Amino acid sequence: MKLDDRVAxxxxxxxxxGRATALALAADGxxxxxxxxxxxDEALEVVARIEEAGGRAAAFRADVSDHEQxxxxxxxxxxxxxxxxxLVNNAGVSNDSLIYHMxxxxxxxxxxxxxxxxxxCTKAVLDHFMKTRDGAIVNVSSVMGERGWTGxxxxxxxxxxxxxxxxxxxxxxxxxxxxxxxxxxGFAPTDLVxxxxxxxxxxxxxxxxxxxxxxxxxxxxxxxxxxxxxxSEYMTGVLLNIDGGGMxxxxxxxxxx
Numbered sequence: 217m218k219l220d221d222r223v224a225x226x227x228x229x230x231x232x233x234g235r236a237t238a239l240a241l242a243a244d245g246x247x248x249x250x251x252x253x254x255x256x257d258e259a260l261e262v263v264a265r266i267e268e269a270g271g272r273a274a275a276f277r278a279d280v281s282d283h284e285q286x287x288x289x290x291x292x293x294x295x296x297x298x299x300x301x302x303l304v305n306n307a308g309v310s311n312d313s314l315i316y317h318m319x320x321x322x323x324x325x326x327x328x329x330x331x332x333x334x335x336x337c338t339k340a341v342l343d344h345f346m347k348t349r350d351g352a353i354v355n356v357s358s359v360m361g362e363r364g365w366t367g368x369x370x371x372x373x374x375x376x377x378x379x380x381x382x383x384x385x386x387x388x389x390x391x392x393x394x395x396x397x398x399x400x401x402g403f404a405p406t407d408l409v410x411x412x413x414x415x416x417x418x419x420x421x422x423x424x425x426x427x428x429x430x431x432x433x434x435x436x437x438x439x440x441x442x443x444x445x446x447x448s449e450y451m452t453g454v455l456l457n458i459d460g461g462g463m464x465x466x467x468x469x470x471x472x473x
Contacts, residue, residue, distance in 0.1 A: 303338065307329060307333045354398065
């Protein structure tokens with residue numbers, strides 16, 4: 217397995233893309249720190265699944281939007297596993313609203329988690345990664361960071377910040393052999409887009425995707441696994457779309473032939 221002897225921390229790993237990522241990294245040999253904020257039972261279930269398959273994992277509670285908790289999380293992971301090589305910044309929230317109705321705390325809370333968590337955890341791992349000159353950081357962004365969507369201005373802005381940070385961090389940290397990349401999922405069936413992934417809304421959205429379907433969380437996790445491993449060792453500063461071709465088109469029209 218290609219991630220043998222590697223240690224990974226996945227934030228927001230109790231459900232959705234984070235859960236699938238933790239399982240994918242563990243399946244390829246990594247020891248996994250499963251971070252959660254409130255879903256303790258779900259996080260322990262992820263750990264149990266990894267251990268039942270012969271892997272090693274542990275659950276760690278921390279609110280990564282808080283700098284001190286993010287720093288303590290990394291310190292605890294290092295104490296538990298003795299090393300750290302991979303950081304997957306996945307923790308995220310949404311609070312959709314039209315700009316006209318949006319209160320200041322509505323955008324600030326989203327920014328604190330979605331971008332603040334990326335910044336806090338990245339900063340927390342740098343001492344170790346720079347010392348060992350060995351680190352891969354994968355940020356879970358969104359196609360929303362590159363495009364607009366009604367009611368998503370705060371979420372889109374937070375993911376746009378993640379994209380810009382990914383590029384800048386990649387440039388700064390390359391000399392320490394630290395790679396920083398991001399995946400940009402399109403629509404995937406997670407709690408964040410629960411209202412968009414079923415019924416007539418989902419049918420209409422799928423018609424606008426060239427591959428005519430949403431991504432699965434396992435497909436997104438597979439891309440994260442790739443950016444975490446040796447196959448992508450010459451890649452940094454990459455924003456990788458996982459969207460079924462949704463970002464490739466010009467408008468929504470179709471030719472008649």
